[in-house]
Amino acid sequence: xxxxxxxxxxxxxxxxxxxxxxxxxxxxxxxxxxxxxxxxxxxxxxxxxxxxxxxxxxxxxxxxxxxxxxxxxxxxxxxxxxxxxxxxxxxxxxxxxxxxxxxxxxxxxxxxxxxxxxxxxxxxxxxxxxxxxxxxxxxxxxxxxxxxxxxxxxxxxxxxxxxxxxxxxxxxxxxxxxxxxxxxxxxxxxxxxxxxxxxxxxxxxxxxxxxxxxxxxxxxxxxxxxxxxxxxxxxxxxxxxxxxxxxxxxxxxxxxxxxxxxxxxxxxxxxxxxxxxxxxxxxxxxxxxxxxxxxxxxxxxxxxxxxxxxxxxxxxxxxxxxxxxxxxxxxxxxxxxxxxxxxxxxxxxxxxxxxxxxxxxxxxxxxxxxxxxxxxxxxxxxxxxxxxxxxxxxxxxxxxxxxxxxxxxxxxxxxxxxxxxxxxxxxxxxxxxxxxxxxxxxxxxxxxxxxxxxxxxxxxxxxxxxxxxxxxxxxxxxxxxxxxxxxxxxxx
Numbered sequence: 306x307x308x309x310x311x312x313x314x315x316x317x318x319x320x321x322x323x324x325x326x327x328x329x330x331x332x333x334x335x336x337x338x339x340x341x342x343x344x345x346x347x348x349x350x351x352x353x354x355x356x357x358x359x360x361x362x363x364x365x366x367x368x369x370x371x372x373x374x375x376x377x378x379x380x381x382x383x384x385x386x387x388x389x390x391x392x393x394x395x396x397x398x399x400x401x402x403x404x405x406x407x408x409x410x411x412x413x414x415x416x417x418x419x420x421x422x423x424x425x426x427x428x429x430x431x432x433x434x435x436x437x438x439x440x441x442x443x444x445x446x447x448x449x450x451x452x453x454x455x456x457x458x459x460x461x462x463x464x465x466x467x468x469x470x471x472x473x474x475x476x477x478x479x480x481x482x483x484x485x486x487x488x489x490x491x492x493x494x495x496x497x498x499x500x501x502x503x504x505x506x507x508x509x510x511x512x513x514x515x516x517x518x519x520x521x522x523x524x525x526x527x528x529x530x531x532x533x534x535x536x537x538x539x540x541x542x543x544x545x546x547x548x549x550x551x552x553x554x555x556x557x558x559x560x561x562x563x564x565x566x567x568x569x570x571x572x573x574x575x576x577x578x579x580x581x582x583x584x585x586x587x588x589x590x591x592x593x594x595x596x597x598x599x600x601x602x603x604x605x606x607x608x609x610x611x612x613x614x615x616x617x618x619x620x621x622x623x624x625x626x627x628x629x630x631x632x633x634x635x636x637x638x639x640x641x642x643x644x645x646x647x648x649x650x651x652x653x654x655x656x657x658x659x660x661x662x663x664x665x666x667x668x669x670x671x672x673x674x675x676x677x678x679x680x681x682x683x684x685x686x687x688x689x690x691x692x693x694x695x696x697x698x699x700x701x702x703x704x705x706x707x708x709x710x711x712x713x714x715x716x717x718x719x720x721x722x723x724x725x726x727x728x729x730x731x732x733x734x735x736x737x738x739x740x741x742x743x744x745x746x747x748x749x750x751x752x753x754x755x756x757x758x759x760x761x762x763x764x765x766x767x768x769x770x771x772x773x774x775x776x777x778x779x780x781x782x783x784x785x786x787x788x789x790x791x792x793x794x795x796x797x
Contacts, residue, residue, distance in 0.1 A: 306446045306558070308394040308403060309387045313447035314351060315342040316499065325447060328358070328394070332383045335500035343451070345647035345661040346422060349484060349491045350455040353581075356506050357547035361523050362386035368511045372632055376504050393525040396450055397558050403450075404457060404550050406528050406568070408471035411555040415466055415565035416441035420452040420554070422459070422649070422656060441561030449556055457568075458484040460552050463654035468553060468566040471530055475553060479567035481651075482551035486573050488651045489582045489598035490607060492614055492627040495643040495663070505642065506629045508580050513543050516580060516628065521545040535569045541577050574598065580628035583614050596624070601650040607662040608729040612680040614646065615671055633668055640668050664730070670737045679736035682746050686725060689754045692780055693717055700762045700776030717757040724753035754780060 306313075312325040317340045331338065341348050362382040366372040387394065395402050418424045418441045444452065462481040467474055484491065494505040510520050521542020529535040539545040549571060555564035571577070575596050578584060583599035599613055607614065616625045617634075633642065647661035669675055694714050701710040732746045758780055764773035 306396040306450070307391065308396060308450060309391050311447070313450045316340070317342040328387055329384055331355070331499070332358075332380045332387075335380060335503065336498055338499040339497075340495065340499060340502070344423075345659050346455045346459050346649060347451050348645075348661075349493070349647060350451075350458045352493055352502075352506060353458065353484075353547045354454060355503050357523050357544055358383050358386065359503055360507055360520075361526075361544055366507060366509045368509050369632070369635055372504075372507060372509050373635060375507070376500060379500065379503065390525060396446060397556065401525070401528060403525065404453065404548070405555060406470070406550060406553060407530055409553045409555055409564065409566075410469035411557075411564050412468050413560075413562040413564055414468060415563055417444050417449060417452065417556060417561055417563045418442055419565060420449075420456040420563070422455075422659065443559055443561050446558055453554055453556060454548070456482075456554070457549055457551055458482055459649050461485055461649075461651050461654040461656065465552075465567050466565055468564055470532075470553060470566070473531065475566040477567075479552065480570045483546055483549050483571045483579065485649055485651060487598045488600045489579070489648055490601050490610070490614070490646050490660075491648045492581060492583060493645040493647075494627070494629055494633065495645050505632060506581070506627075507632070508543065508628045509632075512628050512631060513580065516578065518543050518578070518580065523548060524550055529569070532569060537572075540569060540571045543580065546571060546577065546579070583610070583616075583626045584624050585613055586624045601648040601658075601660045603650050603658040603660065606726050606729070607646040607660075608664065608726075608732075609683055609686075611644075611664075611733075612676050612683060614644065615666075615676055617671075630671060633671060636668060641665060642668070664733065666733065667737050669739075670733065675736045678743060679732065682732045682736060682743060685743075685747060686750050689750045690718060690721060692783075693721055693754045693757060696758055696776040696780035697762065699779040700772045703768065703772035703775060713761045717761045720757040720760055721753050724756060725749065728753075 309328050312327050312330070314326050314328070314331055315323060316326055316331065316338045317323055319337065319339050323342045326334070326338075341351055343351055359379055359382075360366075362385065363375055363378065366375050392399050393401050393403060401407065421444075424442075460479070460482040462479050462485075464477055465479040467477055469475075494502070496502045496505050513520060519538070519542045521538060521544040523544050524539060525548075529539065550568045551571065552568045553564065553566040554568075557563070574584070578596065579598070584596050585599055587595045587597055589595050599610060613624070614626045615630065617631055633640070643663050643665045645661065645663040647659070649659055650657040670679070697714045697717060698710045701713065728749045731749050735741045735743050735746045755777075758777065762773050762776060764770045
C-alpha cells in the first residue's frame with residue numbers, strides 16, 4: 306500500500322457524504338473537500354502531515370506576502386513533491402517504508418491494537434471495548450496507517466518493549482511523544498474547505514525565525530540510522546517535529562502483531578516551543594518565568610481559555626496562541642473562520658480523555674480590544690463562581706453544617722458552568738461587536754448563578770427559607786475585592 310496513491314484519509318465532501326482519498330487525490334481536490342472526517346487525535350496527526358508536506362514542497366512560505374500568494378501553488382507543488390519521494394510513502398514494503406527507521410529488528414513484541422487509543426490491549430482497558438484477544442485483531446491497511454501516524458504523535462511515555470536498532474538495544478523507558486507533552490490543547494484554524502484549512506495553518510519562515518525555530522526538513526527525506534544521528538537539526542526543527550518518529554514501529558499487512566519500541570526523543574519546552582500550541586507563563590518559587598503549554602482539561606470547555614488561544618504568539622519564552630493566527634491578521638474584516646481545539650488528556654502515562662471543541666469566529670475577535678473584553682467576561686464568570694460558593698456557605702451556616710457546603714457547591718458549580726457552556730456564544734458576540742456592551746453576558750452569568758443556587762438550596766421549611774434568603778443576599782452582594790480580578794470593587 307502506498308499512501309500517495311491508495312485511499313486511506315477520511316474526508317467530508319460538500320454534499321455531506323464521506324469517502325477515503327489518497328494524498329495525491331486530497332491535494333488535487335482540496336478546494337472541493339469540505340473537511341477531514343477523522344476523530345480528534347487522527348485529525349491533529351493528519352493536519353500535521355498535510356502542513357508538513359505543503360511547507361516542505363513549497364520550501365516556505367517565506368513571509369506574509371508569500372503566504373497570501375501560495376494557495377494556487379499548493380496542489381501542484383505537493384503532488385510533485387510526493388512523486389519525488391513516493392517510495393518513502395510505502396506503508397509495508399520497500400527500502401524505506403513510511404516512518405520506519407532503517408535497521409530496526411522486527412521482533413513482533415507488541416500488537417497493533419496497542420496503537421489504537423480506543424481499544425483494549427493488555428492492561429490498556431477502555432470502557433466500551435470487550436473484544437480484546439490475546440493474539441490481537443487484524444486491522445485494515447488504511448486504518449493501520451492512521452493508527453501509526455497518530456501514535457507517533459501522541460504516544461504517552463513509560464515502560465515499553467525493546468528491540469535491536471542497528472546493533473543497539475533500545476531503552477525500556479520511552480519519553481512522551483511531542484503532541485502529548487504536558488497534555489497540550491492543540492489549535493487548528495479551519496476555513497470553508499480543506500485547501501483553506503491547510504493554507505491557514507502554514508507558518509511562514511520569518512515567523513518561525515522570530516520565535517527562534519529553524520525550518521528544517523521532514524524526517525522521511527533522510528532517515529537517521531541511530532538516536533545519535535537524530536540531532537537538533539531534526540529534533541528541534543519545525544518540519545522535523547511536525548511528523549515525529551517517537552516510536553520504532555514495524556507493521557505488516559494482515560498481521561495483528563507489530564514491533565513497538567522507544568524511538569527518537571524530542572526536546573521539551575522551553576528548548577522547543579511548538580508553534581501550533583498555546584503557551585502561558587508561570588512563575589516558579591524563585592520568581593523565574595516558566596513557559597508551559599495550555600493543557601487539555603476534562604470538564605473545562607475550551608471557550609473559557611479562548612482569550613489565551615487567540616493571542617498572537619510571541620518569542621520562544623513568551624505566551625501566546627498558534628503562530629498561524631498571525632496569517633489571519635492580513636485578511637479582510639469580513640473573513641470568517643473556525644477555531645478547532647482538541648487533544649489527549651493524560652495523567653502521566655494514563656489516558657484520561659480525548660477532547661475536541663470548535664466555534665466559528667469573525668476576524669475582529671483577534672483584535673486586542675475584543676480579546677480584552679473576552680478575558681474580562683471570563684473573569685466576571687469566575688467571580689460569580691466565587692460568589693456562588695460564598696452564598697452556599699452562608700446557607701449552610703444557618704444549619705451549623707459547614708461540611709455540607711462542599712458537596713452542595715460542587716453540584717452548584719457543575720450546574721453553573723453547564724448553563725454558561727450553553728450560552729458562551731453570547732460572550733463571543735459581545736466581545737467581537739463594537740456596538741454591543743457586556744451587559745447581556747453579565748445577565749447570563751447572574752441567571753446561571755441564581756439558577757444553580759436555587760437548585761441546590763432547599764427552601765421549604767421556615768428555617769430553610771430564612772437560610773435561603775441569607776444565602777441569596779450574599780450571592781447578590783458584591784465583595785469588597787474580586788477574587789478573579791483583585792480589584793477593590795466588582796463591576797458585575
